[in-house]
Every structure is written in C-alpha cells, then in structure tokens.
Amino acid sequence: MDAHTPVTQGPLSVQDPGHCMALVRHTFGRLPQESLIVIGLLRGYTGGHMRIDLPPALQDPFTSARLVADCLAGEGSAPTPEAALVVLIGEGPVTPEQDDVWRACLDALTMMLDSEYCVRIVQTWFVSGDHVRDPLCTDPGCCNLPGRRLSDLTLPHLGGPLGAGPGRETQPLDRAADAFLDGAPGADPTLTAYLAELRRGHPEGRDQHTPRRRLYAWDLALREQLDSARKSGNQRKSGSQLMDPAARAERLTELLGQLRSGSGRDLLIPLAALSLDHALLGLHLDHRAREVPAVIPGDAAEEAMLQDCAKSFFGETGSRPDWRRVDALESVLRELVPYARGPERENLLCLMGWIEWVRGRGSAAGSYVDRCLTEFPQNQFCQVIESLMQFKGVCLWARVKQHSWSWSRNSMADPD
Structure with missing residues (x-):
C-alpha cells in the first residue's frame, strides 16, 4: 500500500506513473x-476506455489489438480520441522474456491504432507484480x-476513499459471481418462515400472482431502488424493507415468481433496459402467440417496441x-439471493x-456463466451468453461509447 498521503492537485500527467495508476483506479474503481x-485522450481530457483480459491479448496480439482499436x-x-x-x-516476476511478450502486444496495438485510426499511443506503463515501468524509457x-x-x-x-493506495484490486472480475453471492445480505429467519408458509400454500406451478402483476411488482422494486439511491446513495436499501415481514414475504413471492421460468426471466431484460411498457407488450404478445401462432403486433409502434x-437481449x-x-x-437480485432456490437461483x-x-465486463460475465453452468449444467441461457462472448466479443452497447455503461456512469446522462 502507498505510504504517502494522496494529494489533490491540478491536471494529471500521463508521464507520471502515480498519476496514471490513480487514473486507472478512478476509471475502473x-x-x-x-x-x-x-x-x-482528446484535447487534454480522458475519454473512452477499454479493459480486456491480458492473457488472450498476449496469445493473439493482433486480434486483440483490432478489437481494442475498433471499440476505442x-x-x-465519437468523440474519437486523438491519442491513447x-x-x-x-x-510478476519481471523477466526479459515477459518484457518481450508484452512489447509484442504493445507493437500490435500501436500499429493498429496508428495505421487504422491515426490514434497515437503517447504513454505506456507496464505494471508487473509490485513494479511499474515505462517500456520505452531510455533512462537506465x-x-x-x-x-x-x-x-x-x-x-x-x-x-x-482517501485510504486507497496504488495496490491491486482485492476481488478480480473473474470472481465476481463469488463476490456477489458471498456479499448478499443474510436471510431473515422470520421472513424465511413466512416464505416457506407461502410456498406450501402455493406450490410452484400454481402461482397465485398474475404475470402482469409480477411485472408491476418488479417495476416498483426497480423504482424503489432508484429512489433509495437518489436519497441515500446506497442502492442496497429499498422501500420494501419498511414493510412488516408478512408483507415483505408476499412481495418476495411476487419477485421470485418471475424467476421461476425462462419466459419470466427474459421479460426482466426489457423491463430494466427499456421500460415497463416494453415488458408488458412482450408479455401480451407472448400470450397472444400461444393462442394464435405467428401473431404479429397490431401496429407499427408496437412492432418497433x-x-x-428482442434486440435488448443482444x-x-x-x-x-x-x-x-x-x-x-x-x-434487487442481490436482495433475492438468500431466498432464491432451484430455477429462481438459476435464472x-x-x-x-x-x-x-452488456456492461462490457466479459470476465465478470464469464464468472456468472461458469457458476450457473456448474450448478445447472443444462442451462441454455448461459450457453447463449457464452457463445455471444465467444463470437460477438464485446456487446454493442459497450462498444458504442455514448451508449456504454461506463460512459453513462461518468456522464450521468438520461437514456436516449
């Protein structure tokens, strides 16, 4: 850890390794x-950024360089950077052999960015083990x-946090699923007892809640999380926690009921990414399609929605x-972890x-895919995600800078 007190100062210098480590930590958390x-980099400001796993980049530097260059x-x-x-x-340990392999990766990236997009790499830092160096520095x-x-x-x-130093992350992204599950709140024994009673009264497959009601319950849960985040800055608290245990258990059965089927799970994607209206239309059309095969939306607006x-999944x-x-x-999913079982946990x-x-964090996505397929080997949803990561690579939302999760977090702009 850093023995020095971090200082607040003016513009950063990419030639200063401390400044660059602070920038990376600030950008990626x-x-x-x-x-x-x-x-x-554009006109003295940082812009779009990308992180990919290092081992594949070292094994196939030109393919990785093409991916990075196209995304950046x-x-x-737009706005396209002028430098990087x-x-x-x-x-570690740092060895001449490692240095050669890393330099080959840098050469491929330099050639691709410069020749294809006229983006010049103005500074490079190699961080290996507990050391950092500029591979192009000539000062012995x-x-x-x-x-x-x-x-x-x-x-x-x-x-x-002021206490954060230049050290490594404590939890790598390829263990994101473990961190998420281990960090979920513990089960409330009283709430668990109420849920067990409700499950006995309404066995799986005989859910008393209508699909439409469950979507409204999920929309309310999302809006409560947003309201709580605006008021306290902590998304782990929700308005439902103010309910008595019986009411909370009733709410949980509605939310968990949506996770008991693949079709219910899939509707949560447009519900979150787009709107309640999109999810309700998908639900309505799904019901109509079961009665009338090959049914199509009633008008152009519905068809566009x-x-x-469908496109939100990809x-x-x-x-x-x-x-x-x-x-x-x-x-919301984090709050459900201690109570989800069987297909609920799977979905x-x-x-x-x-x-x-879709956030563009392939290592984290892979950790959830691996965890799901370990517990539920026949799960087709995660097999599809695995194929998308293999053949499509980075999700298009993440590839288009102003549509990406990381850009949105920094800009705090409203969705289009």
Missing part, C-alpha cells in the same frame, strides 16, 4: 488484475527491469439503455451474467 487497459476509435466511438494511454497489468536509472516499486508512488486523490425488446437496440434501471436490477445467475456482458 480499482487497479485490475491481468489486464490490457487503453484510455483515450471505430464506428460509434496504454497500461498492461500482470503478475529510471525504468530498467523490474522498474519502480508501486509502493513508492504518490497518487493524487481523484475521488473515492417489440423489435427493441444489446443491439441502437440507443443507450436505462443503465440506472439495469443497476437497480442487480440490486438469477443468468440475469447477472447478462448484466455484466
């Missing part, structure tokens, strides 16, 4: 492990292997989703995998 990070400066990247900062973060007293110790850096304070519903609506509602969906893990994939 941590100093990620095993990562290739590229941050766009290709179609949908590159940071490679991996494990500065950046010879292994480089400077991270603990010797002074980090400016860019927001967040239905197409957006993150290909062509506009920014409502990321605040997507974040609220994660918060909860599916939705978390989808959330992380």
Whole structure:
C-alpha cells in the first residue's frame, strides 16, 4: 500500500506513473488484475476506455489489438480520441522474456491504432507484480527491469476513499459471481418462515400472482431502488424493507415468481433496459402467440417496441439503455439471493451474467456463466451468453461509447 498521503492537485500527467495508476483506479474503481487497459485522450481530457483480459491479448496480439482499436476509435466511438494511454497489468516476476511478450502486444496495438485510426499511443506503463515501468524509457536509472516499486508512488486523490493506495484490486472480475453471492445480505429467519408458509400454500406451478402483476411488482422494486439511491446513495436499501415481514414475504413471492421460468426471466431484460411498457407488450404478445401462432403486433409502434425488446437481449437496440434501471436490477437480485432456490437461483445467475456482458465486463460475465453452468449444467441461457462472448466479443452497447455503461456512469446522462 502507498505510504504517502494522496494529494489533490491540478491536471494529471500521463508521464507520471502515480498519476496514471490513480487514473486507472478512478476509471475502473480499482487497479485490475491481468489486464490490457487503453484510455483515450482528446484535447487534454480522458475519454473512452477499454479493459480486456491480458492473457488472450498476449496469445493473439493482433486480434486483440483490432478489437481494442475498433471499440476505442471505430464506428460509434465519437468523440474519437486523438491519442491513447496504454497500461498492461500482470503478475510478476519481471523477466526479459515477459518484457518481450508484452512489447509484442504493445507493437500490435500501436500499429493498429496508428495505421487504422491515426490514434497515437503517447504513454505506456507496464505494471508487473509490485513494479511499474515505462517500456520505452531510455533512462537506465529510471525504468530498467523490474522498474519502480508501486509502493513508492504518490497518487493524487481523484475521488473515492482517501485510504486507497496504488495496490491491486482485492476481488478480480473473474470472481465476481463469488463476490456477489458471498456479499448478499443474510436471510431473515422470520421472513424465511413466512416464505416457506407461502410456498406450501402455493406450490410452484400454481402461482397465485398474475404475470402482469409480477411485472408491476418488479417495476416498483426497480423504482424503489432508484429512489433509495437518489436519497441515500446506497442502492442496497429499498422501500420494501419498511414493510412488516408478512408483507415483505408476499412481495418476495411476487419477485421470485418471475424467476421461476425462462419466459419470466427474459421479460426482466426489457423491463430494466427499456421500460415497463416494453415488458408488458412482450408479455401480451407472448400470450397472444400461444393462442394464435405467428401473431404479429397490431401496429407499427408496437412492432418497433417489440423489435427493441428482442434486440435488448443482444444489446443491439441502437440507443443507450436505462443503465440506472439495469443497476437497480442487480440490486434487487442481490436482495433475492438468500431466498432464491432451484430455477429462481438459476435464472438469477443468468440475469447477472447478462448484466455484466452488456456492461462490457466479459470476465465478470464469464464468472456468472461458469457458476450457473456448474450448478445447472443444462442451462441454455448461459450457453447463449457464452457463445455471444465467444463470437460477438464485446456487446454493442459497450462498444458504442455514448451508449456504454461506463460512459453513462461518468456522464450521468438520461437514456436516449
């Protein structure tokens, strides 16, 4: 950890490793492990940024460089950066062989960004083990292997906890599912008893709540999370926690009931990413399709909404989703963890995998996919997410800068 007190100061210098480590930590909320990070620069300001896993980038540097270049400066990247900062973060020990492999990755990225998009890499930092170095520095007293110790850096304070130093993240993204499940609130024994009674009175498959009512309950839960976040800055608290145990149990049965089927699970995607109206239309059309095969929407507006519903699964609506509602969906799912069982837990893990994939966090999405397929090997939803990550790579919402989750978090703009 940093032995120095972080200082608040003026403009950052990309030539200062402490400044760059602070920027990476501020951008990603941590100093990620095993990562290739590229941050766009335009007229002295940081812009779009991307993180991919380092091992695949080292194994196939040109394919990875193409992916990074297209996302950072290709179609949908406006405003396009004029320069870039590159940071490679991996494990030690630092060796000449590691240095050669990392330099090959940097060369591929340099060539792709410069030749395809005229984006110049103005600074690179290699962070290996507990050391950081500039691979292009010619000063033998500065950046010879292994480089400077991270603990010797002074980090400016860019927001967040003052106690955070330049060290690594405590929880890597490829263990996101474990962190999510382990960090969920514990089960309330009184609430668990009420739920058990309700389950005995209404066995699975004989849910007393209508599908429409369950969607309204979910929409209310999302809105409560948003209201709670605006008032307290903590999305883990919700208005439902003010209810008595019996009422809370009734609410939970409504929410869990939506997770007992794949069709119910799938409707939560447009509900969160788009709106309640989109989800209700999808529900209405699903019921009509069961009665009249190949049914189509009644008018052009409905057809457009239905197409957006379908495209929301793939993150290909062509506009920014409502990321605040997507974040609220994660918060509600977290509250359900101690009470979800069987297909409820299965579909909860599916939705978390989808959330992380559309956010552009492939490692985190992969952790949920792996967890779900370990517990439920036949799950087709996660098999589809796994295929999307393999063949489509980064979700289109994440690839288009102004539609992305990370851009939305920084801009706090309303959805299109």
